[in-house]
Amino acid sequence: MTTYILRRLIQTCIVIVILSYVCFYLMTLMPGDPVDLMISSNPKITAADVTRLRSLYGLDQPSYVRYGHWVSDILKGELGYSRTYRVPVTELIGPRLTSTFILSMAALSFSLLVAIPLGVFSALRPGSKADYIVNFFSFAGISIPSFWLGIVCIIIFAVWIPLFPAGGTQTVGAPDQGFFAELLDRSKYLVLPVLSLSLQQIGRFVRFTRSSMLEALRYDFIRTAKAKGLPRQLIIWRHAFRNALIPLITILALSISSVFSGAIITETVFAYQGVGKLTYDSIVGNDFNVAMVSFIISVAMVLIMNLVADLLYGVADPRISYT
Structure with missing residues (x-):
């Protein structure tokens, strides 16, 4: 197990280095470096x-030399300075990561609470009217574009029925009224983005849960458990659902990796001040340091969560061993 983890960590570091250099090189090809902005102003x-x-900014050097300087600064803990916001990247990205974490985890938790029971319910009644209805709404949730869904949520719940704010993270300029008042205020701004993200994720999780459960219910040991007279709930959740977890672990790990990279389209539509919107604004504004740090966080989270998923396979299925 230890050898496997070390090997995977080394592979992860190599992939991060390669992808970060590719991204760094592509960023250098973008028009509008700091000197160009000074010339225009x-x-x-x-x-x-x-x-x-x-020469002062090192823009006259080859890309690999500039990349080496950038990596050495990153290893020293110096993430650079934001051109757009005029603050250090560490000071800027911390609150954005917190906001994105809250949004993504709330949407992911709500999606799982709804999708897993629906997927199991649909798998236990294949071909029924209830199954067709669940599948219809699942495909609808997967197919609807996120930007369209966000705009519809704003029109319905912020314009027609003004229950929630149309965008933002919290009330600007609100007086400090304590922790619970601030929590309630931020919760109001979370409802529509969470609803928009959850409706898409629910459809995907329902489809994976249903297909995995249908396959697990066909196994011989399920028929044996039924023949032995085991309780129905025990057969469904302890035997069938546990064997259906492997595909779910994969899709869940990839979904968790987006917790720290942000939902760019949803955060932009709702003007939610998270990492996704920050990444979009930094690319549009050619804010090099912010864009690169956001990219490294996204890549690292995807690779780390893939490793976590591989390790969880062994927990779900004891037959899997690591060498």
């Missing part, structure tokens, strides 16, 4: 000033 700047500034 100061028409009196001279060619000598441009040459001096490019």
